[in-house]
Amino acid sequence: MAKKMLDGNGAAAEALRLTRPKVVAVYPITPQSTISETMAEFVDFGKLDAEYIRVESEHSAMSACVAAGLAGVRTTTATASQGLALMNEVLSMASGLRIPMVMPVVNRGLAAPWTLQCEHGDAMNARDTGWMQFYCQNVQEIFDMILMGVKIAEDSRVLLPMMVCFDGFFLSHSMQKLEIPTQEEVDEFIGEYVAKNMYLDTEDPMFCCDLTGPEDFTEMRYQQKVGMDNATVVAAEVMDEFAAKFGRKMTQVESYLTEDADAVLVALGSMNGTIKYVVNKMRAEGKKVGMVKLTQFRPFPAALVREALKDVPVVGVFDRSSCMGNYNGPLWNETAGALTRTNVDLRHFIGGLGGRDVPAVNVERMFNELLEIKAGTRTENTEWIDLKEGAMEIRQVTKYVRD
Amino acid sequence: MLEIKDEARGLISHGVSACHGCGLEIVIRKVMDALDDDVIILIPPGCAALFSGYCKETNVKVPGYQGNLENTAASASGIRAALKAKGNDHTTVLCFCGDGATVDIGLQSLSGAFERNDKILYVCYDNEAYMNTGIQGSSSTPLFAATTTTPGGKKVRRKDLTQIAIAHNIPYVATASAHNIADLQKKVKKAREADGPALLHIYAPCPTGWRSNPAKTIEISRLAEQTGCWINFEYEDGKVTINSKVKELKPVEEYTKLQGRFKALTPEQKVALQEEVTSNYNATMKKLQFMSE
Amino acid sequence: MQNQQEKPTKKLQKCSVLGPVAAIFASANTGSWRLERPEVDFDQCIKCGTCARYCPPDIITIDKTKKECVSFDWNYCKGCGICANECPKKCIKMVPEGSEA
Structure with a gap:
């Protein structure tokens, strides 16, 4: 070694x-x-x-x-x-x-x-x-x-x-x-x-x-x-x-501080490092949040995901792909399938597209929205979490065409 | 081990669902007869895939793989590399592809394998259109020939596959025809021994697609050479030998009149086709003569 | 064959080949397609073998020791007529399948 x-x-x-x-x-x-x-x-x-x-x-x-x-x-x-x-x-x-x-x-x-x-x-x-x-x-x-x-x-x-x-x-x-x-x-x-x-x-x-x-x-x-x-x-x-x-252990589905959590984020890849950092920070502030990191996506470890999330009140799934035309992103879809016939309130976020960073502040915002949903002070979450304001006007060029 | 349900005298079974009078069927048998069983064959989708088999039954006695339409040469490179890694330098890696899989969709991977100088024996049986999918035009379809995607006759001339291959400086390139089997088999044997990629471009009439009498397959193949529509030659380590010895070209109409795909030619088109064939023949011969010196 | 395997495995293990493979060498009964059948006039035949050379399914056998030197495997002959067309003596003719010689 x-x-x-x-x-x-x-x-x-x-x-x-x-x-x-x-x-x-x-x-x-x-x-x-x-x-x-x-x-x-x-x-x-x-x-x-x-x-x-x-x-x-x-x-x-x-x-x-x-x-x-x-x-x-x-x-x-x-x-x-x-x-x-x-x-x-x-x-x-x-x-x-x-x-x-x-x-x-x-x-x-x-x-x-x-x-x-x-x-x-x-x-x-x-x-x-x-x-x-x-x-x-x-x-x-x-x-x-x-x-x-x-x-x-x-x-x-x-x-x-x-x-x-x-x-x-x-x-x-x-x-x-x-x-x-x-x-x-x-x-x-x-x-x-x-x-x-x-x-x-x-x-x-x-x-x-x-x-x-x-x-x-x-x-x-x-x-x-x-x-x-x-x-x-x-x-x-x-x-x-x-x-x-x-001496190094990876797991297919890794749960971190989910047991008593009010809200949990599910994600793939490197941003799990940021999510873990935010979980620690928010826990220190007394907010009961946790994370589930998926290493294995195919075959989708449905039983393991279900076991990890079935008792969590509000779960947010963070998709780092836009998956056009899908009802929510691919990771959300798979997670939703795994949580069939549970009472989990499953929410969806999309972000980090095309290299856009997923900073701690955005992760914290997602957790806070999920916590507000749990507390009943919010009904909808911000799905495209890092979308700029005025998105529809960005790079628009005016052109006149005949009918 | 391969279970033999119906024995055959060669490496290919006798009952294969190729159409009546299929030129490809003659060509694949003659190619395999010139080789032995130390061959791995790659067949992309297309008419030759009839020989791959169906479900648990196959029509070839050698190991084979039916990959995608455009990746036969790349697959062959992979097999050659694997054989080399295992210390096997004797097995022939044979690609058996139609014109569509070669000059259209497969040209990129073929060019890649040529450039890498990977030792593969690449046979293109040319029936001048996508026959297995229903006679659609390819870039090997000749001028004015009607196909289902050139119903009014093809408006442009065909690609010259052998010149493309020669431009890669590979050790062996040759054309051959279904009617000249001794020549074809001699070339297969030479191609197999080449120290690098070898391309055999073989003329294979298709009665179904050309709307010709199945009995006339060999006659049409012969006429293609006699009218200058097809030239047999070989290119060996930089030098060309012309095998087609035609003293005087026959009129192209003797060739086209046997084929329904040329039935709708106008008198003007007939003249234009004759001019095109003659000028292409002369230009190609001039080039080949130059390369033979 | 030499050098097939770098190192022999310790002991032979039986394992199933997974994936779509075809491991039975078989033949379709293409003789059933036949509408016309080649018939040889052996008086004129010169036993040159041209018919056999160009037969697409390769089902013509030439036995030069016999008078009736050309035989066809009727299980596979599709009746395409190439043999009749190519015969240099024109001594093969295509007759409707089922007709008596």
Whole structure:
């Protein structure tokens, strides 16, 4: 175990290196680019014994990884935003073909308007592609989650790909101190790659992914669903095993001061650090607030979320993606599903879009609104919590057109 | 292991739902006959996907993968990299794609694999339109040919796939036709040995899409070469050898009159098509001659 | 095959292949499509094999030792007529399926 200063991308690349992938195909995109560079450096300068495919797009990156996975090796890539959107078609190939790969996704909003910065809209756009999604709060979590991710994905009960999501710039480019185990420790933890679903072998031919009619399609999907269901169980085991070996414990759903809370905020990603700070501050002022941090989003740990929130009077869900046309955001929807037939007053907030910071003052405002709802002094909350005043007039240009 | 329900003498089963007189069916068999079973085949969606199989049954005896329409070359790069990582340098990675999957939607990933010099054998069987989806025009559809998305005849000429490939400086590029099987198989064997990517662009008539008599598939293939609508040549390590030896070109009409897709040509268009074919033939031959010296 | 696996696994583990694979090599009865059937006039046949070479489903067998040297696998012949069209002696003709020779 060594201590090092790395940013989120550096930690992700280091973790990937330690998992010894044999084929790496990465296409650069802000804010992921340094992962593509670091992985290339590892391969070029002998720090990783792998084939690096300098692909010409994210679509090809994912395609090459899926095919390499089918040919029986551990494989990886990384992406963000538009890149993830471009991969979309092949994402469901990876999951449908049960390729157990782990891919860092450096969260960044989707155009238009163009943004380079953080929100979860990119990953939410891919949330139903059959990939597991785990969100990280800090650099150490990125590192740890990638190691655990490989073990979860490759478990024969799961055999599904995983996105390890972390906030663009807030985490990808922020230097933090982290603990890095040795190669031997990592080898011992994740084990040598065994291709349990290898199809492309001239010694044992099979045709993979031929046309499947309605007679079998449902069952193929059901097998994936069972893999997803198992992932929640396997993730819990792996997180325990990791904690026992490395002394750091991550949990799928982390509750903080929720037991006696009047109001609780639920969120994904780096802003949980801010939320925890605000919880501590408000507790010190005698306000009974708490937080629930979700690391696991896909498969959605509904039972764990229900257990964590079912007795809380007012719950606010903070979505860092706008999810146009949805009735509230994706995290709210999932949480609402988990809380069916409870008496929780479930509220929704959207904010932090396109890199807009989520400062403590905004978190405090959300908590105060939830507390007022609990006290009966307020009925509605401010859904778009960080919206500027006069939003509809911003960047308006007048133009005259004929009827 | 692969369970053999119906034995076949080659690597492909005999009963495959390709249309009557399918040029592709001839081409895929001849390509596979020229190889052995140390092959991984990648087939994108399209007519060739009929050979992938349906549900638990397949029509090929070698391991195969049906990826997306546009990523066959990228998938092949992934497989080649994985084989290399495992120390396997002998297995052939064969892409078997139609013209749409190659010159339209798949051109980007193909170009990427070419530039990386990944060792893959890429076969484009060219039936000059999207046949499996219902005969829609592609960028390989020739001038004036009617398809369901060019019902009044295509207004522009086709892309030149082989020149695009040659521009990437890959070790082996060749054209071949369904009617000249010895030539085709010789080229498959050479392509397999190339030290990097190899492209085979194979002319494969489609009776259904071209509205021609299925019995005339080979005759049409021959006429394409004899009228100058198709030229067979190979490009090996920078040098071209022209294989088509046509002393005097036959009139294009001998070729077009056998195909319903050219039925609606006006007299002016017939003249224009003849001029286009002749001038393209002459220009291409001149270029190829230059590259053969 | 050499170098297939870097290191052999300690012991063989049985595991199910998950995902949409096809592992049965099979053939459709395309002979049922046939409306016309090739018929060979063996008196004129020169046993050149052209018909077999161009047969799309590859179901023509040539046995040069026999007079009736050309045989068809009727399970798969679709009756496309390429063999008849390409025969250099024009000694294959397409006859309606079901008619007697």
